[in-house]
Amino acid sequence: MPPSHCPCALRPVVPTRAGFALLMHDVEALKPSNTGWLVADVVPDTSAFEWARTEVDPRLPALLAEPQWQPYVVFPGAAADPARVVQAVAPGRRPLFVLLDASWRNAHKMFHRSPYLNHLPVLAFSPEELSRYKLRHPVRDVRLCTAEAAALCLGAAGEERAARALDAWLDVFVARSMAARVNTAPDLQDEAHRRLAALV
Numbered sequence: 001m002p003p004s005h006c007p008c009a010l011r012p013v014v015p016t017r018a019g020f021a022l023l024m025h026d027v028e029a030l031k032p033s034n035t036g037w038l039v040a041d042v043v044p045d046t047s048a049f050e051w052a053r054t055e056v057d058p059r060l061p062a063l064l065a066e067p068q069w070q071p072y073v074v075f076p077g078a079a080a081d082p083a084r085v086v087q088a089v090a091p092g093r094r095p096l097f098v099l100l101d102a103s104w105r106n107a108h109k110m111f112h113r114s115p116y117l118n119h120l121p122v123l124a125f126s127p128e129e130l131s132r133y134k135l136r137h138p139v140r141d142v143r144l145c146t147a148e149a150a151a152l153c154l155g156a157a158g159e160e161r162a163a164r165a166l167d168a169w170l171d172v173f174v175a176r177s178m179a180a181r182v183n184t185a186p187d188l189q190d191e192a193h194r195r196l197a198a199l200v
Contacts (some may be wrong), residue, residue, distance in 0.1 A: 001176065001177060001180050005176045006173050007176050007186075010169075010193075011042075011169070012043055014043065014155070015162055016045070016154065016161070016162045018033060018096070018153065018154055019045030019047075019096045019097070020040075020045070020153075021041055021060065022036045022046065022098050022101045023099065023101070023110065024051060025100070025103070025106045025107070025119065028102050032177070035146045036048065036099065036101035036146045036149050037144065038144065038146075038169055038170055038173055039126075039147055039150040039166065042166045042169055043166070047063060048101075051110050056116050059114055060116070061116055066094070068093060069093060070090060070092065072086070072094065072098065073100075073122050074100075074123050074153060075098050075111050076124055077122060079108065079111060080122040080124070081122075084120075084121055085122050086122065087125050087134050088171075095156075097153040099149060101146045102146055112142065123153070123156070129177055147167075147170040148167075149165060151170070162163060168195040168196040168199055169196060171191075171192035171196075174192075175193070176178075179188075
């Protein structure tokens with residue numbers, strides 16, 4: 001994104017009990033349309049790991065084993081063993097949401113080829129709203145981008161302010177990215193910018 005459109009000065013940081021572990025496929029972290037980093041912008045307890053089919057970053061299992069965390073893999077319940085699927089966050093330990101940050105096709109492969117995640121509960125959502133992410137074209141509108149899924153996780157954990165901040169941050173990021181694509185100035189008074197300003 002060109003400096004004229006960069007929203008970094010508006011970045012909201014919201015302390016939360018919840019944390020995130022981004023498991024990123026290949027060059028996903030380098031794509032300008034990636035929204036995983038937006039999660040890290042807003043939620044301080046966010047870690048990122050590169051996914052590989054044949055090996056695992058040893059820091060990830062170590063994080064999952066920390067006693068303060070209750071990890072959940074966030075993925076559609078239809079793709080998982082029903083015995084693993086949960087619809088809500090359990091009280092007690094801090095929730096740690098494992099997000100498979102990739103295209104939907106690659107995320108499906110990651111879910112089934114990461115045996116070190118097989119012991120974790122799968123947190124599944126049935127979102128009522130369609131994805132509003134416009135920088136990529138999903139196969140189905142009901143498939144959410146990483147930041148949208150993370151906002152649902154925050155809401156499920158009772159972190160409503162952080163969820164709203166992440167939603168607004170995503171919308172500002174999308175608006176500025178779209179403006180940069182057509183070389184027009186960002187609209188600082190649009191709904192996304194107003195919502196973000198009200199939260200920060």
